[in-house]
Every structure is written in structure tokens, then in C-alpha cells.
Amino acid sequence: MLRNTYITDPEIYEIVVDELSRQEHNIEMIASESTAPLEVMELSGSIFTNKTLEGYPGSRFQAGSHEADRLEKLGVERAKELYGAEHANIQVYSGSTANYGVYAAILTTGDKVLSMRLDQGGHLTHGSSANFLSRVYDYDFYGVNEETEMIDYEALDYKAKEIQPKLIIAGGSSYPRLIDYERIGKTAKSVGAYFMVDMAHVSGLVAAKVIPSPVPYADFVSSSTTKTLCGPRSGFILCKKEHSKALDKGVFPGSIGSMHLTTMAAKAWIFKYAATDEFKNIMKQVLINSKKLAEELTSHGFRIVSGTTENHIVMVDLRSKGISGKLFQSALDKVGITVNKNQIPFDPASPFVTSGVRIGVTSITQRGLKEGEVKIIADIMNQVATSPEDEENLKICKRKAEELISKFPLYPSGSFND
Ligand SMILES: Cc1ncc(COP(=O)(O)O)c(C=O)c1O
Structure with missing residues (x-):
């Protein structure tokens, strides 16, 4: 990857390689993100x-x-x-x-x-x-x-x-x-x-x-x-x-x-x-995974905005857990799960703090995660929400998140080896 930049600008090269590693090792759940195929x-x-x-x-x-x-x-x-x-x-x-x-x-x-x-x-x-x-x-x-x-x-x-x-x-x-x-x-x-x-x-x-x-x-x-x-x-x-x-x-x-x-x-x-069966099957699974995430988070006592989801987005109201979107985003980030804080309808909190987070399942679905793995992610999220400032708790959650995502490569191995 980046053969020429490696020689002429190692500083930039290192930043890009670090970003590849971040994406590889994190569970990316920003709803506006996906993983671009290599051809793209x-x-x-x-x-x-x-x-x-x-x-x-x-x-x-x-x-x-x-x-x-x-x-x-x-x-x-x-x-x-x-x-x-x-x-x-x-x-x-x-x-x-x-x-x-x-x-x-x-x-x-x-x-x-x-x-x-x-x-x-x-x-x-x-x-x-x-x-x-x-x-x-x-x-x-x-x-x-x-x-x-x-x-x-x-x-x-x-x-x-x-x-x-x-x-x-x-x-x-x-x-x-x-x-x-x-x-x-x-x-x-x-x-x-x-x-x-x-x-x-x-x-x-x-x-x-x-x-x-x-x-x-x-x-x-x-x-x-x-x-x-x-x-x-x-x-x-x-x-x-x-x-x-x-x-x-x-x-x-x-x-x-x-x-x-x-x-x-x-x-x-x-x-x-996007007209292929491969893509259509990923999108079908996106809908299954987002519904599963909404159900599992509900069973853990989170409130899902509008009760459910009909697309790739799950909007979570965190007030029942007594934490803000800002705190939850930052605690999940330490664990290796990337989401964004987001206002929920009629949110009493400011856009910089928020009462909610927005979670998307496109990237994880592209990596091959299905309902079983989505349940594990919901369990980790719940464990994080229970003690979001307890560093020991976050370390345990990080290990669980890493173990899960390491089984699902971001790209086929060797994709960036040249
Ligand atoms: C509904 C909607 N429209 C437009 C945009 C802007 O898209 P872009 O970031 O590609 O400019 C976004 C991005 O988040 C969006 O959610």
C-alpha cells in the first residue's frame, strides 16, 4: 500500500497505515459509514x-x-x-x-x-x-x-x-x-x-x-x-x-x-x-442486524427512538441509563466501538452533549457479522453503559470487542501488501 508515499513522505504514510489499523481493529458503527470495496x-x-x-x-x-x-x-x-x-x-x-x-x-x-x-x-x-x-x-x-x-x-x-x-x-x-x-x-x-x-x-x-x-x-x-x-x-x-x-x-x-x-x-x-445478489444479500442482512440490535438493546433497558428501526439506523435514548450521548460515545470509543452522539427528538440536552446515540450496522454487516454477533455487541454496549467511567470495566469490554471483530477481517488478507 502507498509504495511511493512510503519513500517520499513516511509521516503521511504512517498516518494512513494507522487509520487502516484503527478501522481493522474497531467495530465501526457510524451510521453514515461503510467499507468501500477495493475497486472503489x-x-x-x-x-x-x-x-x-x-x-x-x-x-x-x-x-x-x-x-x-x-x-x-x-x-x-x-x-x-x-x-x-x-x-x-x-x-x-x-x-x-x-x-x-x-x-x-x-x-x-x-x-x-x-x-x-x-x-x-x-x-x-x-x-x-x-x-x-x-x-x-x-x-x-x-x-x-x-x-x-x-x-x-x-x-x-x-x-x-x-x-x-x-x-x-x-x-x-x-x-x-x-x-x-x-x-x-x-x-x-x-x-x-x-x-x-x-x-x-x-x-x-x-x-x-x-x-x-x-x-x-x-x-x-x-x-x-x-x-x-x-x-x-x-x-x-x-x-x-x-x-x-x-x-x-x-x-x-x-x-x-x-x-x-x-x-x-x-x-x-x-x-x-449494487445490482448484484451479493450486494442485495448484504442489504437484506443490514435490515436484519439493525432490528436485532434494537431488540437486544431494548431487552437491556435502553429505549429505542420510535420503538424500532426500519433501516440501517438505530437511535438510542440513553436517559433510562442515566448517561449522556457524549459520555457513551467516549466510553464506547475507548472500548473500540465507534458510534456518534446524536440528539433524539425533543431532546432536552444540547447537540454537544445529547441524550442519545445513533448507531449504524452497514460496516459490520459488510464484514460478515450476523445476529449472533450483534447480540454480543449489544451485551458489550450494555456493560459499558452500566459503568462508563470504570477503566477496569472498559478494559474487559475492549477485550471482548477485539476478540469479536478479529474474526471478521475488514478486507481480505494481503489486500494492501504491495
Ligand atoms: C441526509 C444527508 N444528506 C446529505 C448528507 C451530506 O453528504 P456528504 O457528507 O456526502 O456531503 C448527509 C451526510 O451525512 C446526510 O445524512
């Missing part, structure tokens, strides 16, 4: 790094685009086929820039947008005051029902009628349930709004057809490619044919510059791989 790594660092290119096949701003044209056309066709979409744009660099591309295509300054609250499951790029776009567009929010902790569709309808937004956004980063895309699509139509679904988190589950797809109901579907899709650090957008010209303009020149052909190649690869 290869392609992400390919010779296409050297090529600068803007525009679209047939109307480029630079010469020398023959191979890049072949690549982009192939990637677009694969994305369309995988998701049954009428049009795809695969130039965006990430899930965030995918959203910016849609905004640039259809919104002008001051337009009203209705999206899910960040502290109840939405995303920063959907209008958070921390994001610069909150100063450009006029965002308003819907949330979840306090009792069910599921989207309050009636309140969403009401708000849509009241504010008459130009765009309604569904999808988020910490919502563990399925979303009724058809219903929100109807609401959008009834008020003359565009409907965009940000499926960044669930795009792998959608590709594998193990959960419903937003594509038939949404004008635009944005996504990153690093989460359940298990691809490179990038993004893409799907849309109805009638919006294709506006979308492509919104992406380039609307919101990005030259393409990243390296990750575009890796995206094209993952769009093919």
Missing part, C-alpha cells in the same frame, strides 16, 4: 486524477474528453437502470453538493422550502441556521409526532398549505423509519411545490430494493454514495426527464466546477455492483 479505492485514485473537464458529453469546455465521455455516459446509464430513474447527474462531489445542485436548479433567493428539522432527523443542508443557505432561502420545518416519534404527516400537510413552499424535502440523517414518499409527494403536488428526497442514508437499501424507492414519487432524488451504497466519497442526483436540463445546469455551472472523474469511475463501478 483503486478507481478513486486512478489516472483520471490528471484530467480537468467541465460540461457534459457533447458540450465540453476542454479537449481530450473522449474517455471521460465514455465514463460519464456509462455511469449515468448504470445509475438510471439501478434506480429506474428517467435522468441522472453523477457530477456532484458529495451528498451536500447534490442538494446544492437541486437548489441551484429550481430555487431563487428568498424562495420558501419546507424540510425536516435537523434535531428530529433532518440534515444540515436542509436549512439549518449553521448552513449558509439558510441566509439565501426561506426554510421552515416539519418534525415528528412527540408520541410516535414518526413524521407527523398531518402537521406537514398543514404547514405546506400555510406557507406554500416552492420545495418540500424529505429524508434525513437520523430518521430510523420508512418515509411515506407517496403521501409527501401528494402534499407537494397539492400546493404546487417541487418534491425532493434526500436518500443519502438509504440509497444502498433502495438500490437493493429492500425498502421502498422514492424515485416514482419525487421530482428530484439526491444522494451521497458513502453510506449504505458503500461507494466512494461522492454523490449523485436522479430526476424526472422534464427537469433534466434544469438539473444539469444547476449542477454545472450552477454549483460545481470541474468533475472528479476518479470518484465518477468508482460511482459507475458501485452502480453495477
